[in-house]
Amino acid sequence: MSSDRYPVSIKGVLCSPAGALVLMLNERDEWELPGGRLEPGETVPQCLAREIEEELDLRVEVGAPLDSYLFEVIPTRHVFIVTHRCRLREGARFEPRLSHEHKQIGLFAADALPANLPAGYRASIRRALQGTG
Incomplete structure (x- = not known):
């Protein structure tokens, strides 16, 4: 598997206070974790912190990796997903703002995740909440 063949997307499991x-609700009407594409010269933590700031106007600290896997976004289109734990920076406010990249922000209890949340994201959430990964 080559990163030249599959785009890489860095996603974060983040909880409100x-x-x-x-x-985040995307254009395919699927819920997803916040995050996005790794840019040249950027570290994974830099990427995820930047993406969450762009998508939600939140400042976060990026923690340990949780999982990585190949995700079929639509038939024949794959993205390599890497998930990490995240938390709000010390002293930062939790006032998420919706960007143009998504339709909606959702806050969900762990036992009430939406049906249209892909299995890979569910597994990363489970790992983050169990402290594994």
Whole structure:
């Protein structure tokens, strides 16, 4: 598997101060974790912190990796996904703002995740909440 063949997307499992999981509704009407494409010269933590700031206007600290896998976004189109734990930076406010990249921001309890959330994201959330990965 070559990164030349598959785009790489870095995603974060982030909870609100009240413990709700932060998800974004994309153009395919699927919920997803916040994050996005790695840019040349950027580290994974830099990428994820930048993407979450762009998508949600939140400042986060990027933690340990959770998972990586090949995801079929639509038939024959794959993206290599890497997920990490994230948390709001110390002293940062939790006032997420929707960017043009998504339709909606959702806050979900771990036991009430939406049906249209892909299995890979569910597995990363489970790992983050169980402290594994």
